[in-house]
Amino acid sequence: MKESFEFESLDKELEGVLGRFRDSAHAWSAQEYAQVSIGASGASSRGWNAPLRWAVGACLMLAAVAIPVHRERVRQARQAQVVIATQQDAQLLEDVDKDVSRQVPASMSPLTSLIASDDPGFRAESEQ
Amino acid sequence: VAAQVNPASTRSSTLAMEHSLTITAMPQASATSSVQEEFDEIFLRYRSQVFRFLLSLLRDRDTAETLTQECFLRAFRAWPNFRQESNPLTWLMRIAVNLTRDHWRNRKLQFWKRAASVEISEVSDWLPGKVASPEQRALARQQVEAVWKVVEELSPRQKTVFLLRFVEEMELSEIAEATGLNLGTVKSHLSRGLNAVRTRIGRQS
Numbered sequence: 001m002k003e004s005f006e007f008e009s010l011d012k013e014l015e016g017v018l019g020r021f022r023d024s025a026h027a028w029s030a031q032e033y034a035q036v037s038i039g040a041s042g043a044s045s046r047g048w049n050a051p052l053r054w055a056v057g058a059c060l061m062l063a064a065v066a067i068p069v070h071r072e073r074v075r076q077a078r079q080a081q082v083v084i085a086t087q088q089d090a091q092l093l094e095d096v097d098k099d100v101s102r103q104v105p106a107s108m109s110p111l112t113s114l115i116a117s118d119d120p121g122f123r124a125e126s127e128q
Numbered sequence: 129v130a131a132q133v134n135p136a137s138t139r140s141s142t143l144a145m146e147h148s149l150t151i152t153a154m155p156q157a158s159a160t161s162s163v164q165e166e167f168d169e170i171f172l173r174y175r176s177q178v179f180r181f182l183l184s185l186l187r188d189r190d191t192a193e194t195l196t197q198e199c200f201l202r203a204f205r206a207w208p209n210f211r212q213e214s215n216p217l218t219w220l221m222r223i224a225v226n227l228t229r230d231h232w233r234n235r236k237l238q239f240w241k242r243a244a245s246v247e248i249s250e251v252s253d254w255l256p257g258k259v260a261s262p263e264q265r266a267l268a269r270q271q272v273e274a275v276w277k278v279v280e281e282l283s284p285r286q287k288t289v290f291l292l293r294f295v296e297e298m299e300l301s302e303i304a305e306a307t308g309l310n311l312g313t314v315k316s317h318l319s320r321g322l323n324a325v326r327t328r329i330g331r332q333s
Contacts, residue, residue: 017276025291028184029180032189
């Protein structure tokens with residue numbers, strides 16, 4: 001603050017605040033400047049650094065969300081397939097049972113009654 | 129005739145080396161070497177200051193870095209025509225100010241610009257080492273944050289003037305030259321900025 005004009009007659013408090021602001025900006029800039037390499041590489045590619053970082057970040061986030069969702073869908077599809085297969089098996093067994101347990105033709109009825117009367121095990125089962 | 133970089137020059141900055149092939153139509157190799165040496169000195173002396181101004185203006189390290197590169201590239205191209213009538217720093221700041229105007233004008237990347245800016249609260253964490261006690265630190269942090277908030281609310285032109293004055297400590301006449309404004313306008317912009325700081329500090333205390 002070298003010039004003498006109305007801003008130089010800043011009150012002490014304001015002067016102190018602006019001084020701290022300046023020192024803070026200088027400290028921050030010095031730290032940031034230590035991390036950059038001005039003049040070490042082409043300027044043209046640097047302008048895309050921030051957008052590129054955001055784009056990569058967005059892709060990663062998208063992948064982080066999409067992969068579990070995809071896995072969950074695959075798992076659900078497999079479960080549905082298992083349920084359908086189980087139902088089909090059950091239906092098949094039911095059909096087989098129906099086929100096996102259908103009533104014998106009338107002409108064979110005397111034969112079945114004969115088996116029932118001869119076989120004590122069968123009789124016991126039928127009585128139960 | 130394309131200019132050649134003198135490999136023996138120990139002070140050649142990487143920037144100058146990088147763009148050496150872009151300098152054309154220089155009459156003599158020795159003249160080129162001399163121009164380059166002069167510019168190297170300017171580059172080494174002022175690059176951190178130009179970077180600091182751009183960083184505080186944009187609060188974005190990557191953009192500040194890019195614009196600093198661009199500033200020195202433009203300056204390097206125009207260096208043979210620079211007549212030393214003004215301070216080299218003022219001349220560089222003028223280029224930097226013009227670059228930031230172009231940057232603000234380009235609305236295509238507004239989202240990225242906003243997203244890339246460092247938060248005021250984060251910037252305000254940088255305090256000078258001489259602030260000793262925790263109470264003093266807290267107060268200083270609060271005050272620095274208040275000033276950054278005022279700066280944030282200023283128009284781009286007022287912000288530029290304010291930062292050139294209170295961060296870069298430039299003379300009013302130099303600010304006028306760097307911004308292309310007349311002295312009265314510079315004073316008026318500064319006055320508005322200071323009043324805003326005063327009001328905010330008063331409100332806080």
